[in-house]
Amino acid sequence: MPFQSLGLSEPLLKAIEAQQYTKPYPIQEQAIPAIRAGKDVLGIAKTGSGKTASFVLPILEWFQDKGTPQNRSIRVLVLAPTRELAIQIGSVFQAFGEKLPRKVKTMAVYGGVSINPQMIGLQNVEVLVATPGRLLDLLSRRALSISETEILVLDEADKMLNMGFADEMKDILFLLPRKKQSILFSATLGDAVESIHQSLLNNPVKISIEEPEQDLELIKQSAYRVSSERKGPLLRYLIKTEEMQQVLVFASSKRTADNLVEKLKKNGIDAAALHSEKSQGARTETLNKFKTGRLRVLVATDLVSRGIDIQYLPYVINFDLPRSPQDYVHRIGRTGRAGATGEAISLICPEDEHHFKIIQKKMKKRVDILESDDLELKGY
CATH class of the missing domain: 3.40.50.300 (P-loop containing nucleotide triphosphate hydrolases)
Known part of the structure; x- marks a missing residue:
């Protein structure tokens, strides 16, 4: 029509x-x-x-x-x-x-x-x-x-x-x-x-209007088993060694988002946080910079993430897992759009493993969990 x-x-x-x-x-x-x-x-x-x-x-x-x-x-x-x-x-x-x-x-x-x-x-x-x-x-x-x-x-x-x-x-x-x-x-x-x-x-x-099933086939999913104290260094290691550009990182809280950004910047990675305590001017400017590729890493909470709509977003990283499997699919669905492939990575602490199994069961897709103990994270 x-x-x-x-x-x-x-x-x-x-x-x-x-x-x-x-x-x-x-x-x-x-x-x-x-x-x-x-x-x-x-x-x-x-x-x-x-x-x-x-x-x-x-x-x-x-x-x-x-x-x-x-x-x-x-x-x-x-x-x-x-x-x-x-x-x-x-x-x-x-x-x-x-x-x-x-x-x-x-x-x-x-x-x-x-x-x-x-x-x-x-x-x-x-x-x-x-x-x-x-x-x-x-x-x-x-x-x-x-x-x-x-x-x-x-x-x-x-x-x-x-x-x-x-x-x-x-x-x-x-x-x-x-x-x-x-x-x-x-x-x-x-x-x-x-x-x-x-x-x-x-x-x-x-x-x-019935929502079509999210097509996850174009999204390469992976996860890393990691202790809570090594999560931050692992995040920075992945971004640097994989030479990732335009990375959307999801954090569970405003404090976590701000802490991640501070550590990323100290390690020479251009990053900014997006959450409800930021002024509207700062949020708009940050989002525009990320959408146009002038900001390498955006760390966001779920509350404000609905304004992030980018046709070709290559990377999504779950620093913290969301509460529901539906939110997980919504998060990783920011990549793999318009026929382009994308990559979604989740960092899984021991206390997250049961919840991550539930997420995989609900989305009917198995995600391999890689070990990170052997990765040398000193200096990241």
């Missing part, structure tokens, strides 16, 4: 073509017509399924017949759980809307940066992409109004609830008008999301 069959206008089709979109994803095929028809939508789809464009495109189309904005009332509100996702959604609105006849001012607001520039920038904003906490801060300062909002989008609703935003979301929903179009996207439909769906959506179009 081509984008032309979804009833989008010629200027928007040209914008889609300029962004090198060739055909719609399954969720776009179903969501775009429903949103254009003014219906509430419940979409269950994983990250990376194309859902952002599935609401951005019909919303931009909706604006083409609307007049100019009045005061500081937000016409479209998009709630997102993290700064990275808010920035990403805002950039998609701007990319598709750049050359449309009717310009739509879009802004992303989030915590971790000064609120004053955001307050000043809200003049004439029609689409606001916001994290819940920062939106409530702005509302408390009367910097904007959502009492006349016409379209509400909740993106990754399950993650917002898992991150403890339930009370904030409840406060925001209370301030919104009863009559509006509501669009809710979530990776899963748990009890909490089901509760919001029941109270918020009116006779919604329900869309569920």
